[in-house]
Amino acid sequence: MTDQPLKAAILGASGYTGAETVRLLRNHPNVTPVAATGNALAGKTLSDIFPHLRGKYDLDVIKAEDVDWGGIDVAFGCLPHGTSQDLIETLPAHVKVVDLSSDYRFRDAVAYSKAYGREHIAPKRTANAIYGLSEHAGDAMKGADLVACPGCYPTAILMVLLPLMNPMIIDRDAIIIDAKSGATGAGRGLKEGNLFSEVTEGLHAYGVGTHRHTPEIEQELNLRAGLNDIEVTFTPHLIPMARGEHVTCHLRGDVDAIHAALSAAYEGQPFVSVLPLGSPPPDTRHVRGTNDCRIAVYPDSAKGRVIVIAVIDNLVKGSSGQAIQNLNLMMGWDQALGLDALLPLFP
Numbered sequence: 001m002t003d004q005p006l007k008a009a010i011l012g013a014s015g016y017t018g019a020e021t022v023r024l025l026r027n028h029p030n031v032t033p034v035a036a037t038g039n040a041l042a043g044k045t046l047s048d049i050f051p052h053l054r055g056k057y058d059l060d061v062i063k064a065e066d067v068d069w070g071g072i073d074v075a076f077g078c079l080p081h082g083t084s085q086d087l088i089e090t091l092p093a094h095v096k097v098v099d100l101s102s103d104y105r106f107r108d109a110v111a112y113s114k115a116y117g118r119e120h121i122a123p124k125r126t127a128n129a130i131y132g133l134s135e136h137a138g139d140a141m142k143g144a145d146l147v148a149c150p151g152c153y154p155t156a157i158l159m160v161l162l163p164l165m166n167p168m169i170i171d172r173d174a175i176i177i178d179a180k181s182g183a184t185g186a187g188r189g190l191k192e193g194n195l196f197s198e199v200t201e202g203l204h205a206y207g208v209g210t211h212r213h214t215p216e217i218e219q220e221l222n223l224r225a226g227l228n229d230i231e232v233t234f235t236p237h238l239i240p241m242a243r244g245e246h247v248t249c250h251l252r253g254d255v256d257a258i259h260a261a262l263s264a265a266y267e268g269q270p271f272v273s274v275l276p277l278g279s280p281p282p283d284t285r286h287v288r289g290t291n292d293c294r295i296a297v298y299p300d301s302a303k304g305r306v307i308v309i310a311v312i313d314n315l316v317k318g319s320s321g322q323a324i325q326n327l328n329l330m331m332g333w334d335q336a337l338g339l340d341a342l343l344p345l346f347p
């Protein structure tokens with residue numbers, strides 16, 4: 001516990017990751033949300049929008065331009081990409097920022113504009129932001145002013161692949177990732193194809209061969225490996241559940257070496273568990289509502305191939321939980337503060 005809890009503004013509190021950040025901060029001893037912003041829903045209270053938060057943190061939802069930044073220590077950016085940088089670049093310098101959008105994940109603004117179809121308004125800041133995959137960000141996180149949380153898919157995928165990069169213990173030309181996300185991954189706004197009646201009882205791939213998370217994943221793999229030509233095949237699917245993410249990585253390598261590298265990488269980490277070889281495959285329900293990531297490694301009957309599965313909750317480890325873990329690391333606190341009491345909701 002600090003003398004004075006940090007005062008937090010949740011930008012985009014009327015959306016899924018914003019509301020989840022508010023929910024999770026209820027358990028945090030050192031951070032208190034004092035401002036919540038929205039756009040179309042500004043003027044309501046949080047519990048008007050999210051009745052499950054009634055009596056917890058019932059803040060007024062206001063426009064970002066009406067926040068009194070003098071009293072704010074940290075902002076969680078839970079805004080659409082593009083909107084996020086437009087707002088973050090106007091914040092006073094004393095406000096630390098944990099951004100959940102993709103706006104500060106690319107070290108190279110040219111790569112950003114290629115993936116997102118717009119110029120970055122602050123190329124130097126994106127080049128210097130910390131890429132906040134918590135377990136891999138290292139010492140640079142402590143004292144940082146701006147941390148970019150990874151996308152939900154890159155979070156689960158890089159958890160599997162980064163420990164295999166240096167030394168490179170897999171065939172770097174044969175990385176194939178099949179990924180599935182619950183519908184909250186697409187945000188709360190109404191989007192064609194995301195209605196219950198169009199999602200339930202079906203399954204579809206999207207962004208096939210073109211998804212914007214592919215260059216994000218490749219950036220981090222190449223940085224870790226000290227290379228510039230690693231490419232991956234990544235195919236995401238939308239599945240009929242609210243939250244949860246499941247990734248299956250098809251690799252070439254030695255099953256024991258891969259299992260050993262992953263086990264060593266996450267030994268002692270509170271949120272990442274590498275299951276013993278031979279374990280039943282993890283289920284998204286095993287991590288639902290928690291900041292956990294579970295990884296399991298399997299030999300394939302096809303010679304020399306290995307299958308690695310990872311599951312996370314996209315709204316916790318894939319966004320709001322990891323954002324809080326990152327703030328803990330930025331402040332030099334125990335990384336598990338406010339997050340370690342979460343138990344999975346099962347079934």
Ligand SMILES: NC(=O)C1=CN([C@@H]2O[C@H](COP(=O)(O)OP(=O)(O)OC[C@H]3O[C@@H](n4cnc5c(N)ncnc54)[C@H](OP(=O)(O)O)[C@@H]3O)[C@@H](O)[C@H]2O)C=CC1
Pocket residue numbers: 011012013014015016017018037038039040041042064077078079080081083100101102150151152184185186187188189314315318319
């Ligand atoms: N959902 C997920 O699983 C993950 C999401 N992310 C990223 O986190 C960010 C937030 O995602 P998510 O919570 O799902 O999105 P939502 O669509 O659920 O929420 C978006 C929020 O941004 C606000 N907003 C939208 N447009 C504007 C604007 N022009 N000016 C100010 N505020 C605006 C909305 O306000 P209002 O509703 O009042 O209009 C709402 O509060 C996105 O960048 C997303 O890509 C990252 C990892 C995982």
Ligand SMILES: CC(=O)N[C@@H](CCC(=O)OP(=O)(O)O)C(=O)O
Pocket residue numbers: 081100101102150151152153181182183184185186187236238
């Ligand atoms: C199911 C679904 O639509 N998921 C989103 C990813 C959510 C996420 O991580 O988005 P950001 O990179 O914007 O933070 C998508 O595929 O675009």
